[in-house]
Amino acid sequence: MSKNSLGREIPDIWRGRVLRPYRDPFSVQPEGPRVARPIRRVNPGDNKLLGSLREAIEASGLRDGMTIGAHHHLRNGDQVLNSVVKEIAAMGIRDIGIASSSIHPVHEVLIPFIRDGVITRIESGVNGRISRMVSTGQLDVPIVTRTHGGRGRAMMCGDIKVDVAFVGAPTCDEYGNICASKGPSACGVVGYSHSDADYADCVIAVTDNLVPYPAFPISIPQTKVDYVVQVDSLGDPSKIVSTTTRVTTDPIGLQIAKYAATVIDLSGLLKTGFSFQTGAGGASLATAANVRDLMRKRGIVGSFGAGGITGYFVDMLEEGLLEALFDVQSFDLKAVASVGRNPAHIEMSADMYANPFNAGCVVNRLDCVVLGAREIDTNFNVNVNTESDGTLNGNTGGHADTAAGAKLAIVVAPSIRARLPIVRDEVTTISTPGETIDAIVTERGVALNSKYQALAPDLRRRGIPVKSIVELRDEIYGITGAPRPIEFTDNIVGLVEYRDGTITDVIRQVKG
Amino acid sequence: MRINKKAQAGTMQSSDLIVFVEPADDLTIEIESTVQQQFGHLIETRIKQVLKRLSVEQCRIMISDRGALDYAIDARVEAALRRAN
Amino acid sequence: MIHPQLRRSLLYVPGNMPAMLQNIPIFSCDVCIIDLEDAVPRTEKDTARLLSRRFIEGYTQRNKEVYVRINGLDTPYFRDDLAQILPAMPDGIRLPKCEHPSHLRRIDDLLTEFEEYLGCEIGRFKVIASVESAQGIINVNETARASSRLVALGFSAEDYTANLQIDRPKTGEHLVVPRQLLLMACRAADIQAIDTVWADASDQEGFRRECEHIKVLGFDGKSLINPRQIDVLHEVLAPKPDEIDYALQVVDAIKGAREQGTGVVSLGGKMIDAPVVARAVRVLLSAKSLGLVDTDIDEQVIYGDADS
Incomplete structure (x- = not known):
């Protein structure tokens, strides 16, 4: 234990991770190169569109102990992460970390998978029942909350290694161009997933609006997307974006x-x-x-x-x-x-x-x-x-x-x-x-x-x-x-x- | 002051509380509050002050609090007690 | 001469809503009027009185005037209202349905009794009375002079319109005469004139137009039902730069005269009389509240020592 400059007691090591206490906002100096994705070759005629989530998970090589990426652009309407975890569990894969940009109340269906050891780490802030249960000792899964910039940094530096990123894609073509501003689940942009696309070993676009090539305007390009999967629905569009945001009258x-x-x-x-x-x-x-x-x-x-x-x-x-x-x-x-x-x-x-x-x-x-x-x-x-x-x-x-x-x-x-x-x-x-x-x-x-x-x-x-x-x-x-x-x-x-x-x-x- | 009948005062709006009072042989205070952990002790103290001020020694008093400040607790408790008198 | 207290904005706050009551200290209005009358159902009068009383008792760092609108003298509630509220020492009482000077004399006597009972200075509790009917308007000249406690008369267009048995048009042409009569009575009696509420809180543009209208007529202030109306009203009533300049000159002239020990104040060859001074002070208070001037009003400079 040592105190950081804000007076908070920070353990030296937590769950196997060596912790650096906060000192000030600007002096920490990074070293070394960015982490890199494996290079690959996709030849003319190769197919990136797979038949199901399961096929994509199999193709990605996901296995016990790995970490998956996800975004929260669909907010409390998101069903992508829930579907992915259910499939992972059904395939018998365990000890998975979730590196989403946020976990919302809609994700409380993951609780049984946390209990069963399918999910063992959450690398993001959490809203809703999961976080309440963790805070009150009813559920055990380590949680690391990060800032939006901090998540990008952690992936760039290799602090979080995302093995397979699942990117909810409101519109996508079969070659992996993701467009976030169109489709029934349009969420405008997918700013949180760009780092996943840059640093994850494997990137899977999950879409409910597969369109003829090319999909545009392009949020994330085909060059970074390994596989495309079509699903019935990314979630509940009424909960994805607010219809309006209002100035208070209070x-x-x-x-x-x-x-x-x-x-x-x-x-x-x-x-x-x-x-x-x-x-x-x-x-x-x-x-x-x-x-x-x-x-x-x-x-x-x-x-x-x-x-x-x-x-x-x-x-x-x-x-x-x-x-x-x-x-x-x-x-x-x-x-x-x-x-x-x-x-x-x-x-x-x-x-x-x-x-x-x-x-x-x-x-x-x-x-x-x-x-x-x-x-x-x-x-x-x-x-x-x-x-x-x-x-x-x-x-x-x-x-x-x-x-x-x-x-x-x-x-x-x-x-x-x-x-x-x-x-x-x-x-x-x-x-x-x-x-x-x-x-x-x-x-x-x-x-x-x-x-x-x-x-x-x-x-x-x-x-x-x-x-x-x-x-x-x-x-x-x-x-x-x-x-x-x-x-x-x-x-x-x-x-x-x-x-x-x-x-x-x-x-x-x-x-x- | 004697508590002769059941009575209540207040609302469930934010910053308000509802007070229920009924006759009893001894004094019991039950508090349910959105700020129980931080302010339960101060709420109880305030209720006891009002009971003492109005010389109420026997009654059952239940409050359901939505973050009311002391002045509102004081007023609603007194109102309920007077209505039950 | 009356004290030139700013009473531009008089905001009604329901007496039985803690969430609103406890915001009184932070509202930017000149006066808050805690309402025990129309805003409180009959069955809740008892608890509203207690809430208002306990709130006012705890509101020790007063940063605005606090009045309490009691129930009318024709109801069974007003005595209990006074008995519960006055020990908390509000600045005054807002009396509704004041249609005859005798109503004011009655409330004056009651307040005197309470002041004696509470052991406070006679005349401490001020009164703002509301004229709400045709009869009230006809009597307004007498009413305006009926009590030395009366600092302002308010006009209630809702009740007046109901009394006339017409719908209230938003344009307000039916209010021209009562507004003018009330205003003249107030000016003649040297008290303030307060306009009626604008009931449609969602119509800010209509509200602004009405504020501009009553400014032209000469009202000192307006009763309000929504805190969002405060800034609009203050903005409309804000003194213009030349008014502020003139007011500053008046105050300088008074200071000059005091320093020279002369009671006669003149500016540019013209004598400055008490109403001009009062107006200048109000202009500066209003300007200061809006951040338009830095000048603090030193009452001693303006009025001299209290006993001189």
């Missing part, structure tokens, strides 16, 4: 958005070339709405919007307020439609988005990101991984990546959620280190981290309460009372890995 959310937009306005960053990312949460989108109004009023044209793309950003692009969109995951139908037809709306891999160890990722070019939080501590550390009851429920996503990259990283959150204080002495889990967060914006006021302290007088002049983070916590505790800490056992059930592969925190089993 007065608290709107007040937070007003404050956050003022911080952005006063930061000096809001000028021609402004680059911007927000989450899809109500207050984040409401902040985007306020920023959009300011851009309109002043005739500002921004350079790009990035990340998970909503219809809101599509509107800004089409209105001429942004020059381009970098889309790693399309959140709603409008974004899906846009990425298929607008060349300024660009599909982006998670690697290009946020991997700290390539020759420069998009988050490094962000002026401002607006992020959410479950909990924030008085050192500005943010938790997005665990619930207030201490159980794991979520992915870090691009949170820690964008916070590190953007010039101004703003976290918006209500100060209280049904009595639970959001700003508190200690967060349950450190997902994003406080040194990469610049401002906390709640409806009760704004707390500025060291880099942006100078904004305080201007904010106050605009009628916005500026408080130290400790004052903010005290004010909130004054209303809610001080929460009793959640009790944990010593059993570590998961890791929270930073984008560079060091460990910001561990997830412990909840007591009782």
Whole structure:
């Protein structure tokens, strides 16, 4: 055990893996070359289209102890991973690791396969019943949560070796060109799977919309796809993307958005070339709405919007307020439609988005990101991984990546959620280190981290309460009372890995 | 104050609670809350304060809490007790 | 002269909803009016009173005025409303259905009794009364002068329209006369005039137009039912740059006069009287709340020492 620079106890070795404690956001230096896929030769006339999932799994050479890749672009509508695991189990293969980009509640049907030893490792954040059971000691499977950039990095560095990647392909041709913006299960882009296609030993496209060659626009090209399998359905399209994402009407959310937009306005960053990312949460989108109004009023044209793309950003692009969109995951139908037809709306891999160890990722070019939080501590550390009851429920996503990259990283959150204080002495889990967060914006006021302290007088002049983070916590505790800490056992059930592969925190089993 | 009949007060909305009160020979308090782990102790303390203030020594009181703050717990408990009087 | 308290936005908050009540400290309105009347069903009056009372008691870091709308004097509820609420020390009471000056005199007497009982200063509890009927409008001139506690009169178009037995058109032409009469009565009595609520919370554009309309008429503020309306209203009522400049000059002139020890204040050769000063102060308070000026209003500079 040793303490990382955030004060968290990190074991030296966990389940056979030597852990490097987190020290700071930028100093870890990578060494050596990228890992590489085996080279292969496909000759004229060779067939890549196989008759069934089972045939493809057989052809891939998957066997006991290996790791499979998957993406979560189909979100809670995904049936690809479930079908794949069922087939693997039926074939008698065991001890498989899942390196998806996220596990959702829809994947709870995997629980029996975890119990039976078919699945023995999960290399991603987990939402839903699986994570709750793991957190409470009812299910044993080690979980490593990674950021989106961190997943790309881990595959590039060989920390995760994906043997066989299954890529849910909303549209595909028989030669493996994957198009994500068309088909009944269209999800716009498959940004999380690009690294799988680059580094997995074998890549299988699973599609429910096989079209005559060539499928386009191409998300992942034929050169990286070994086999193509047709299935009846990738999942439930109604749960894949939201029909619309809406700006909040909640007065608290709107007040937070007003404050956050003022911080952005006063930061000096809001000028021609402004680059911007927000989450899809109500207050984040409401902040985007306020920023959009300011851009309109002043005739500002921004350079790009990035990340998970909503219809809101599509509107800004089409209105001429942004020059381009970098889309790693399309959140709603409008974004899906846009990425298929607008060349300024660009599909982006998670690697290009946020991997700290390539020759420069998009988050490094962000002026401002607006992020959410479950909990924030008085050192500005943010938790997005665990619930207030201490159980794991979520992915870090691009949170820690964008916070590190953007010039101004703003976290918006209500100060209280049904009595639970959001700003508190200690967060349950450190997902994003406080040194990469610049401002906390709640409806009760704004707390500025060291880099942006100078904004305080201007904010106050605009009628916005500026408080130290400790004052903010005290004010909130004054209303809610001080929460009793959640009790944990010593059993570590998961890791929270930073984008560079060091460990910001561990997830412990909840007591009782 | 004597508790003579069953009564309730409050709602199931977020930040609110429902309080059920009924006559009993001794004093029992049952708490169900979305924030049980973090705030169960403070909720109980607050309920006891109200019972003491209103000199209620015998009753069964059950609350179902959705993250209400102390002032709301105080008000809903008092309302339920007065209705049961 | 009345204290130039800003009362642009008066937001109604239901007295039986904790999720709304506990947001009162963070709303950016000038006044919150906790509602025990229309927003609370008869069967919930008891628990709404207790909730509102406990909330106000705990709201010690007051950053806006808090009024409580009690039930009308023609109901069996208003006495209990007062008995429960006043010990929590709200800034005042919003009296509904105030159709005759005698209603105000009655509430004035009741408040005096409570002030004596609670041992607080007589006149501490202020009143904003709502005129809600044709009879009320006819009596408004008397009503406006009926109590020294009265700081403003509000107008309720919903009830007034029902009283006229017409549908309420959104255009508001049927409200021209009552608005003007109420406004004149308020100006004559040197109290503030507060316009009616805009009931369609989803129609922000209609709301904005109505705000612009009542600004032209001269209302000091407006009752609101949705927090989203606050910023729009403040934006519409925001003073223009030349108004702010003039107000700053007025304040400078007063400061100058105080320093020279003269009670006579003039600006550009013109005498500045009390209403001009009050208006200037309100303009600056409004401008400050919107971040348009930095100037803090020093009451001592404006009004001199309390006992001088």
